[in-house]
Amino acid sequence: MRIGFCQFPPLFGNIQANLDSLDSLIKEVEADVIVLPELCTTGYQFVDRNEVANLSEPVDGPTVQWARNLASKRSFSLCGGFVERDGDRLFNSAFFVTPNGDVHTYRKIHLFNRETELFDPGDRPPQVFQAQGTRIGMMICFDWIFPETMRCLNLAGAQLVCHPSNLVLPYCQEAMKTRCLENQIFAVTANRIGTESRVPGETLTFTGASQITAPYGKVLARAEEISIGCQVVKIDPTDADSKNVNPYNNLVADRRPELYPGLCGAKK
């Protein structure tokens, strides 16, 4: 199985231009699953919720339609971020579309910084689904800092986590080694590059270095911090099936949920 990411700088506010950029980026890529950055067709730095609404789409909107067409034509699965509109609600969402037209979505459950004022928080648990013979889950950007996100995907059976991102801090890539070690899972973190300074006093520089991480925290690929392009690696997703790290320890079976008070309790 070939999994990959594409790293590029989306142009703020121009969905069609970004789809065109992605078309030419993806044209030469041979892969089974390709992950694109968070909010890859809109850009990131919205001034206010009205702007978010103006660039929002229903799940059958232009971004996901484009992805379905490409996935069908090229026989791969495609994952990436978009602004999802559902009635009055606006989510920082990811789509995952398969060659046969299945569409899965995930609504970011841990919003970062000013996103908390712009988006509604995700209202569903992280889900695992089957695609191309592999059990796959999604999380978006800042979800990584909460170990609960990827742990839930692990406990739901995920072999591969697709992780569209717009990272502005320097911590995630190293931490993904820990996430993939503690869960023995593959992850594709697709980050964007470039700078946005649409909000006075808030210049955002996205940190690139998209990364594919394997069980035991092994880094299979890492992009440069400012390069545009795609990388693909070959994996065996069943390498994520055994949680045995020695003949006596299994990282799922050895959990002691009865001794984890407060982990699922109500907030204080």
Add this chain to the structure above:
Amino acid sequence: MRIGFCQFPPLFGNIQANLDSLDSLIKEVEADVIVLPELCTTGYQFVDRNEVANLSEPVDGPTVQWARNLASKRSFSLCGGFVERDGDRLFNSAFFVTPNGDVHTYRKIHLFNRETELFDPGDRPPQVFQAQGTRIGMMICFDWIFPETMRCLNLAGAQLVCHPSNLVLPYCQEAMKTRCLENQIFAVTANRIGTESRVPGETLTFTGASQITAPYGKVLARAEEISIGCQVVKIDPTDADSKNVNPYNNLVADRRPELYPGLCGAKK
């Protein structure tokens, strides 16, 4: 507040010799909390459970008595690992003793490798207690690979995690950066050095590199892989109080326990 670790190679099976070694190691150290390795007075590689029983002690046995005397005399708190006997049960435990004679213990809840045949698994949740004006918890060695351990200590209010260890794998020190980042907590990982080959076909080399890690994953001190000695750093434990990583995000308040299905559920 000054927190530190001592790193050394215990002599297998000779509690008094190890207490003597620790006495001379600690003699020159000026600190408020000193953390010693896991099983620091017995050594690690037990041939069978009988050997464990022979080197076990009740909580008021020679190891903890020694620690209480030293803590009282030197006005510091001392934490380290010992074999705890409670009736027929044998635990891989840690003690934490304060200058005024308080004794806290923790029984390792995630046993590593052949420990699962030698010890009883810890039967109590990780606890947080007050010592010298700081909220402190303990975990032991392999507990680190389960994010739930330190998360529970965080949710119980810990500012500092004392982490006696006998590490033989290369992953923990880097992962502790993620643990201290995701929880915004201080941690002292006290590892041992040396080699034990008491079991045919199982030579264990302990990896040293004891480490003091701060919020944001900052490494304040790291020992060499083979050196004997102690290191102490000065911290402000209240730096662990704010879980705010920006004006909009709090790493505790932003958790979504209602969307973490299975995290505390029964095992499959």
